[in-house]
Amino acid sequence: MIRILTATAITVLALAPTARSADLDGQWARGDGNAKVRIAPCGPNICAINTWIKPGTPSEKAGDKLVMTISQDAGGDYAGTAFDPQRDLTYKITVTVKGDQMTTKGCIVAGLLCKDVNWKRVD
Structure with a gap:
């Protein structure tokens, strides 16, 4: 379960289709x-x-996609759903x-199993 969360925590997002934030x-x-x-x-959504x-990383591959339907709240954070078609x-x-x-x-599981993932912007 945690492996699935890690793989999709692009791989990790649940936001409204109108989200188009440059950040x-x-x-x-x-x-x-x-x-x-x-x-x-990607269309009306945001895709990751x-x-x-990294070679040898289980259950992930280049090209895997996460389709996010997200929206920004008043505090600037985003929330919504993310679909992992893989x-x-x-x-x-x-x-x-x-x-x-x-x-x-x-x-997942009605919010009972959660995973945080940190990211850094790269060129």
């Missing part, structure tokens, strides 16, 4: 150094696509961006 867009490196993702609009995965799972997600740092929190 999310771009290339991000996961804090553990095992993955990089590109976050960008794995652009690089695993056919939907997660509740929150995203906090502060400068070049991002934290995603993905939850």
Whole structure:
């Protein structure tokens, strides 16, 4: 279960389709150094696509996508749902961006199992 949360914590977000914030867009490196993702609009949603995965990282591959339906709250954080088509799972997600740092929190099982992932913006 935790492996699934880690893999999708792009890989980690539940937000409204109108979210188009520039602070999310771009290339991000996961804090553990095992993955990089590109976050960008995709249709009415926001997608996070794995652009690089450290060799030997189980259950993840380049090209895996997370489709986020998210919206920004009054405090500037994002919340909503994220769909992982590779695993056919939907997660509740929150995203906090502060400068070049991002934290995603993905939850499954009615919010009982959650995982935080830290990210750093990269060029």
